[in-house]
Amino acid sequence: MTMLLLLFLLLISPNLVLSLNQEGLHLQKIKESFDDPDEALSNWSNRDDTPCNWYGIKCDPVTASVYSVDLSHTNIAGPFPTLLCNFQNLSFISLFNNSINSSLPEEISACVNLQHLNLAQNLLVGPLPSSLSNIPNLLHLDLSGNNFSGHIPASFGRFPRLMVLSLVGNLFNGMIPSFLGNISTLKQLNLAYNPFAPSQIPPELGNLTHLEVLWMTQCNQVGQIPDSLGRLQSLLNLDLAENNLHGLIPKGITNLSNVVQIELYGNSLSGGLPTGMSNLKVLRRLDASKNYLNGTIPEELCTLSLESLFLNENRFEGTLPKSIAKSPNLYILWLSDNRLIGELPKELGMNSLLESIDVSKNQFSGNIPANLCTKGSLQELLLISNMFTGQIPKNLGHCSSLITIEMMDNRLTGEVPPALWGLPRVYLLNLARNLFSGEISTIIQGASSLIVLLISENRFTGNIPDEIGLVENLNKFSGSDNQLTGPLPASLMKLTQLTMLDLHNNALFGELPSGFRSLKELNELNLGNNEFSGKIPVEIGSLTTLDDLDLSRNLFSGNIPLELQNLKLIRLNLSNNYFTGDLPPFYDKEIYRDSFLGNPDLCGDLLNLCPRSSSEAKKQCFVWFIRSIFVLTGLIFVVGVGWIYSKYRNR
Template sequence: MLLLPHSLLLFVFLFFLSPPSSHSLSQDGLILQQAKLTLSDPSNTLSGWTTSSTTPTPCSWTGVSCDPATDRVVSLNLSNANLFGPFPTILCRLPHLSYLSLSNNSINSTLPPLLATCRNLTHLILSENLLVGTLPTFLHTLPVLSYLDLSGNNFSGHIPPEFALFPNLHVLSLTSNLLTGTVPGFLGDVATLTQLNLSYNPFDQGEIPPQIGKLVNLEVLWMAGCNLIGEIPGDLFGLKKIIDFDLSMNSLTGRIPAEITNLEDVVQIELFQNGFSGELPLGWSKLKKLRRFDASLNQLEGLIPDELCRLPLESLNLFNNRFVGGLPESIASSPNLNELRLFDNQLKGVIPKDLGKNSPLKWVELSFNEFSGEIPAGLCEKGALEELILLNNSFSGGIPVGLGQCRSLTRLRLSDNRLSGDVPAGIWGLPFVYFLDLVGNSFTGRVSESISGATNLSGLLISKNRFEGRIPDEIGLVGKLVEFSASDNLLEGPIPGTLVKLIQLGRLDLHNNKLSGEFPIGIEAWKKLNELNLATNELSGEISPQLGSLPALNYLDLSGNQFTGKIPLELQNLKLNKFNLSDNRLSGDLPPLYDKEIYRDSFLNNPGLCGDLPDLCPRKDRSKNSGSVWLLRSIFVLAGVVFIVGVVWFYWKYLKYKKAKEGTEKLKWTLTSFHKLGFSEYEILDCLDEDNVIGTGGSGKVYKAVLSNGDAVAVKKLWVGGLKKDECNDIEKGGSSDGGFEAEVETLGKIRHKNIVKLWCCCTTRDSKLLVYEYMPNGSLGDLLHSSKGGLLDWPMRHKIAIDAAEGLSYLHHDCVPPIVHRDVKSNNILLDGEFGARVADFGVAKVVDVVGKGPKSMSVIAGSCGYIAPEYAYTLRVNEKSDIYSFGVVILELVTGKRPIDPEYGEKDLVKWVCTTLDQKGPDHVIDPKLDSCYKEDICRVLNIGLLCTSPLPINRPSMRKVVKLLQEVIAENNSKSGKKDGKLSPYYHDDVSDHGSVA
């Protein structure tokens, strides 16, 4: 008993001497630290969440706010913190937490039921994450929840009926998820709602539920992109407190109801991209607070109401309709107007002369109408104008001098009007303009030296005018210039040497002028130049060999000049889609790469230019050859006699040989195996019967051979004497039968990959060659996809086939040393086993890529099949992996559309062009194979984007095959993360501008 006080004193002494422990932190701090352990924090946002002897509470930590009286955590805002992991339910142990925001992170999985224990939450903001599953049915049990934001996730399924039971909810935001079903009417029972945001979900097609009209406190109704149809129910116009009324991007029809003018507190009305028709209603004068009205992309007609233009609008968007008549004068009196977009209508007359004098105009776009008269002088009176776009009208007169002093301008597009006169000098040097388009007018004068002040200019388009004089040297100071088009003018003098300073230049088009002189020195700096057109000028001297060092150049037209000398051999380094050197004074031999018939039209009318192409060089005088005509005829007659005698002799020898061959043929076969075999060549030969033919291709017939052990193999018997032409009459697979046989044996004999068809062995005699493969019971993808059995291939099966084939090609491109280019990738060369697993087959024209440093190898003829050949390959005959990637992109498009690569339906287009055109004009629903289940639409669109990227016109924009595999697998991975659902959230890749084609929106 006497020792106890001493022990207690010792414990207290050691406690105060010891360093502070985590136990000195408040309970709320400990909970936050445990929450931190459940999350991945690669950006170290939560690195300051540590114990400190001076701050025992977490109130100073990042994102944490406390009640100053109690130091208890009441708010946690970790938006944009780059956090990963499941929802940290331990946060619900914070007894006073009322505000929680984890917006714009990577919170994944489903929301756990334990979230219902956060009883004091008033604000729950989980937008822009990776949450999946159905919407939780327990959220309505949070008694004081007033703000719920789950937008930008991957929630799927219907909105549950329990969402009608929220007792105190003011804001409900479910935008940009994967919700289905129709918009439910029971949401009208949440009487406390002031905001209802349901936009951008793939709801089933349905009408606007009239019960929404019961939400008398509603201020924001945002239902854009909800697949709504029918007319707007009149019940909605009883929402007297509505401020933002947005029903855009649906399929609503009928007239815009006159009752819309009863929404007297409305500030913004968004009705664009629907199917509204008829005239706009009257009564707009009642909407004193209306600032933005957008009814563009409809079928509205008639006049633009004067009373609408008299409102103090800030934005008026009525483009892509059928409005007629003129623009009301009253629009010029609007004191707040900053946006006026009326393009693509049938408006005419003159623009109100005072437009811009009373309002801070920023964006004016009146293109594709029938406006006439002069451009108003005061458009930039308030000094705010940024974009003035007046394309395709009938404006006349000159450009107002005031626009040359409008330093706020960023885009000025006046093409295809009737404008004339000199361009004000100030226009050329506007410091913030990045796009200046004056094409198709009658402008005169010179390009001003003040162009040097246009430091942000990236596009200068002045073609089809009457500009004259020299191109000023100062243009070399416009360092951001990407496109310079000045064709069809009267420009003269040399090409400025300063142009070579424009290292961002991608397109230079100066054709049809009076330019003279030689190529400027230093053009090798144009590393990004894609198009160079100097045709129809008076340029002279030799063609610069430096052109051959421009890696991105694929359009070169130097025709119609006075160039002399030889064609530089360096031009063979280019990958050209357009190539024209005609109508010059060139001489000498053609470079070997271009000494082919397909380039014939590129060299016409060069008197001294020679090559092996017939009639390219001038014919010799017939009189000089008349003496040899008789001799030539005699030689031909003698040759004919010898030929006939030779044929008769050959046929006699053949009959003798055939007779001697009978009975001994099997003994002369040579078998070369690449795997351990359970059969002999004689079993194979016995099956080469016409009844066993299962296919005929460009290189031979394919037989099914059933062996004595019951197994089956496929036998390809190559054509004797060469390869046949494939379905494109003008495209040959190239090489001889020997070459195709050797390529296939050399390639497949050493390849071991699950997605490359297995070559068991080859059998050869002096005049026959057989290749024995593993048998694919389901034939080729092309035959199955484009036959009546195409419906057997559902989307998961097609997606798996795409991945299998991509992995096979990726192996060829990245894992073989040296890499192998298939050169004939198509759906008919992708075979399917009994489980519909895919194998890449037919390597008869495969080529090994040259070692690094020697560049892609040129072929003597085009290899491939119609509709699959990359555009640059048809011109350059250069072999590289990008050609295979283009062809594989076509296969992806076949899988998505169910259509053939070429079809009379496309007219002069192929599948790639048809898909791009149809996407632009009608959208993805008109591209996707109707046999596919619509529940896979999101995934199909993602794979369609990959196909469009692979078929980019520029090879440099196509991904590697390894990247293609990864992209295709990412879609599968996202499906797995969504517990078997068929849709997923787009990865950042899909939000990029993937290709020149654009992407599926």
């Protein structure tokens, strides 16, 4: 009878809680406190005996007590659930990447068995609870990506076992405290991207002999790098980038025998790189860019098995040691904006999977190394503003991995390897301001990713190939100041994404093709100083995005289309052509005078636009005199006839 009654109660009350344990009940209350728009907690059912099979919950297999709550990436919102601290065996809490809000309560210290607390990427505000250090077994504390503010509590210097302290990306505005150097168990100290008060890096951080990661990017640190950091023998990653540090890089840095990565970019460091860099046997990534470092690049640095070397935007001088080319791991080499001279090592690219090289704005000379893409991995080749000579190596034309090629402002000569024009992944090809000759290859039709083509100020000849119209993603084409001939290809009108077409100072001729109305994104059209003839296509007046139009110094004739008045131009130049007829009224203003000079048969109110000789003026006056006589005679005749008619009727 009892069993039947129980069955009856279950049938009429399906939500009746009969056996959910206490931790499950606590979790039910926590669920009620959260906004759960994605229903991530939908299987948290009170019909279960325990919560052990619920989403994000892990239990001890013997005692069924909860030891882990991981609700990362669930889009839940609400305050931190202090009820979790009633779970006696709870050692792991992660609410990473949600909308946990309000302040973090001091009561969190009741989570006495907690070892891992990750509340990163939430909406927590206010000061840090000083009681956090009272959690005796806490090993991992990550509060990054919130809106905590104020000072780091003094109690944080008393964590007994903490190994990871991550406070990245908050609003802390006090100084980085020296007592952090007392957390002797720390392996990671991550303080980056906080608006700390300007202060020096505490020398006491050098006491953290177990530290593996020191991350202090954008922490408003000033002064010199303390030499005491050289005592961090376990350090793998030192990141002091984008602060206001100045002075020399301390010699002690070379004692970091286990360091793999050093990031010092974006400071005001000066002097040379310290001697002893060869001690850093496992260093793979060094970024000291955007400083005021000078001297030569040390040979001992280049003998390391570096993966990436960023020394750009400094004041280094001298030559690049040839040993850099022997590194089997080098994939990024950025040395731009220095004062380096000499030739690039010929073996560069032979021994490693080189992906990116930028030596722009130096004084490098000689030939471009032929082996840069030997391993077939080169993506970026940036050689802008140097003194490189000779031809582009032919094998670069077969480097299908290339994405960016910038060789502007050098002394390169000869023809561009035909295959280079058609590399399928290149989106930027900049060969401007060199001494290149020859023609644009028809192979350019294979450049399916090309967006920007800059070849101005060279000696290119021949026609612009029709195949350029097949480069459907082309956005900018600048080929000015060359010796290009022939008509403007009609296929250019297929480039519907084109925003700039600049071909001034060439020897192009013929009439402009029809189809300009398809270039709806065009901002700049400069065809000045060529030999184009015929009329301006009326369609140009429909290009509502056009703000720069230059057709000057050509052989255009006929009337200027009235449709050009529809354009909202910042710059207009139609001077030195053979236009005739009246100037469109909108442009018949003083501010446009220079835009139309040198068109002797163009008429308008602007002075000197339609000059007449004195004989022409007299002839025009005579014509008007004769017309006036005829009009007056006709008027007298009409009046006379009317008078005679009225007299006749009166009789």
